[in-house]
Amino acid sequence: MNLPNKLTILRVILIPFFVVFMLVKVFGEPDKYVALTIFVIASLTDMLDGKIARKYNLVTNFGKFMDPMADKLLVCSAMICLIGDKLSSWIVIIIISRELIISGFRLVASDNGVVIAASWWGKYKTVSQMTMIILLILDWNFVWFQVLEYIFIYLALVLTVISLVDYIVKNKEVISDGGK
Numbered sequence: 172m173n174l175p176n177k178l179t180i181l182r183v184i185l186i187p188f189f190v191v192f193m194l195v196k197v198f199g200e201p202d203k204y205v206a207l208t209i210f211v212i213a214s215l216t217d218m219l220d221g222k223i224a225r226k227y228n229l230v231t232n233f234g235k236f237m238d239p240m241a242d243k244l245l246v247c248s249a250m251i252c253l254i255g256d257k258l259s260s261w262i263v264i265i266i267i268s269r270e271l272i273i274s275g276f277r278l279v280a281s282d283n284g285v286v287i288a289a290s291w292w293g294k295y296k297t298v299s300q301m302t303m304i305i306l307l308i309l310d311w312n313f314v315w316f317q318v319l320e321y322i323f324i325y326l327a328l329v330l331t332v333i334s335l336v337d338y339i340v341k342n343k344e345v346i347s348d349g350g351k
Contacts, residue, residue, distance in 0.1 A: 175224035176234050178216040182241040185213040186248050193252040193308075207308045213245050214301050239277075239289070242297060243270045249304045257307045257320065262328055266300065269335045276338060280345045287342055292334035299327040 172180075191197065192206035220238060224230045247270065250263045273293075280287045303323035306316070339346070 173224075173229045173231065173234075175220035175229050176231060176237070178220035178223070179234060179237045179241050182213045182216045182220075182245060183237075185209050185216075186244055189213065189245070190248055190252060193249070203308055203310070207305065210245070210249060210301075210304060210308065217242055217245075217297075235286075239274075243274070246270075246297070246300050246304065249308075250300075253304070253307050257310065258324065262324065265328060266331050269331045272335060273338055276342055276345055280342065283345075285345065287338070287345070290334065290337055290341070292330065292337045296327065296330040296334040299323060299330050303327045 189206055189209040192202045192209065196202060198205065217238070220234070224234055247263075247267050250258060250266060254260050254263055277287050303320070303326070306320045306323055309316075310320075
């Protein structure tokens with residue numbers, strides 16, 4: 172198993188630890204900083220595994236499947252942990268729905284030998300979601316910071332919808348004829 176795939180597996184392994192520190196009061200107030208640290212490390216493995224895989228030609232079928240899956244698991248787990256506290260459930264439902272739709276698209280396309288590459292809109296969406304999560308975990312009680320949180324919540328939501336529309340428009344043949 173190559174290094175990028177190990178980093179992807181590490182990201183998946185970190186998720187339950189992140190969730191525990193988000194939801195269970197282990198150390199009290201420091202829990203959010205432990206959770207934040209785990210989330211940032213896991214997010215950095217996302218950036219790192221892709222760069223290493225492309226630079227050293229270590230792209231594998233396992234990585235093509237598991238890397239986006241690990242990202243979705245991390246981000247969706249974080250957003251679910253934040254529901255009710257700082258994040259509305261309807262926003263999380265829209266974001267998770269987009270992830271499931273795109274995963275379905277990729278599965279149908281893959282079955283037909285078509286690879287759907289990540290778009291720039293999808294990358295912007297991921298960065299905005301991860302930034303939003305970091306801000307919401309920090310939850311600093313300053314007016315300007317709370318405004319920044321709301322900006323990133325709605326930016327992530329808008330980019331989620333834009334990236335979904337972009338995928339559908341660019342890959343409509345996957346829906347219309349199964350990619351054949």
